[in-house]
Amino acid sequence: MREIITLQLGQQSNYVAAHFWNAQESYFTYGADEESPVDHDVHFRPGLGADGTETYMPRTVIYDLKGGFGTLKRLNDLYDISEDAASSSLWPGQPVVHRQQPIGASAYQQSLDTGQAAPELTTSSVRYWSDFNRVFYHPKSIIQLNEYELNSTLMPFEKWHMGEELFANLDKEHDLLDRDMRPFVEEADxxxxxxxxxxIDDAWGGFAAKYVERIRDEYGKTPVWVFGVQDPVRGLPRLVNKARALAELSSQASLVVPLAIPDEPFPSSIRLDTSSSWHVSALFAATIESTTLYTRLKATDRANSSNLGHMTDLLNVFGRQTIANIEMSPIKPPNPTQNGSNDIANLTNQRGELLTSTHDSFIDDESESGSQKGMMSLDVDLSSPQDLRLQSGTRGSRKRYVFSQVQTYRGPEIEKDTADDKDDIANSRFGMRRRPKVHNYDSRLAFPILDSYPKIFRDNNGNAVKEHIAMRTSLSTDTSVMAKVRGLRTTVIRSIGLEDRETIGNELAEIAEGYKEGWSSGSDDDDDE
Incomplete structure (x- = not known):
């Protein structure tokens, strides 16, 4: 097997993960003549319920603050024991029970419980991520942290040191890895x-940094990917938290992928309410789920199945490039032809560009300016492109130099080029042997649009896409990371406490230097300030 253990840290990430797990659940097939292309054992674990019923639940550990789970109970219907707690108590007296007013189940959850048709979800009806959750979780997966309360005005969980201190206190008392994560790791073959x-822009960044540090101490060679979710509401305190998170995580994780809603307008195919966590997390989840799809496809499809370690090696060319940019493009559904069939050959992206191949030839010589022909730039950049504007004195936008790019396509099969240089070694124009810069994966499994998923994607006529959608994504290590980290450092360095300012500043500068190694544009713009 090739199991992946998932950790979900905080309300923002749990919104994203709920969409992720709903998508995984939709890939299950139940007919004898149906076979899913997804290897469910990668993300799901077998078990036994309280009554001996066989269960199959996500390999995940979910952390959230008090009140963050909404209506989700730690003991679900598969593990709920109806025995009255008072009847098994050794206390001979009459117990006095104080109960907090329970949160009422959403109409959507009630429909799942009763098997009735689900009502359409809206931004106003989704209060918590559990309101649109479709999956059962093992009781060991649910970890509520009662030290802080969700959306508290008295003590909001926002400052970096709160996350660090909370992890340190919990780990000292319980050893979090032993209690929470190790049972799932030991089940993995x-x-x-x-x-x-x-x-990564609130206290959860500090919590995550300490958690990853402990993971690295315990599982030194295990690939660790961190998807760092950022709130659409920005400000200097959040930028400070993000800077600290990138400085800490980049030295411990195998790959760090920041995700943020861009300031630029979305293409006509996306209608997003940026004030809704349900909407924002849906876009993040579709991108993450599509990018990592190939780590859970069945190994029989060797051309397009991969793993976290291999993809890390492809992206981290010089060993110091652990921060990657992520982009996505929803592909407009093809228009029906006169005979009623879909014209698969005429798929377009949102700029109207014709997609004639899923395996273009991308191995080109570098130009003196550092730009590269054939490198794909997709419609929606979720890698905090606004950070490029943080750097003072920037003289316009520069073309980025891509060290490595992993591109994915999922959807209807379209014509492929005969040449596929995915894993070959190529020669540069200077005679140096190097790996190709672009690595392609494709699958005919389109992204599912479930009734739990908001109708954020549109077709050519502006109608909501209701069943599934083709999609491209890309993960890139490129020189824009250098500019973003430098800009972030310049913006926040004076807001960091004196005791940490020099250390964090040096770590950010070192990260930026990692995206200069092996390439120089000859431009003064790339010199240190």
């Missing part, structure tokens, strides 16, 4: 890696 979804 051959763990592929650890996938972490966490906020």
């Amino acid at each position: 051959q763990m592929q890696g650890i996938q972490i979804m966490s906020g």
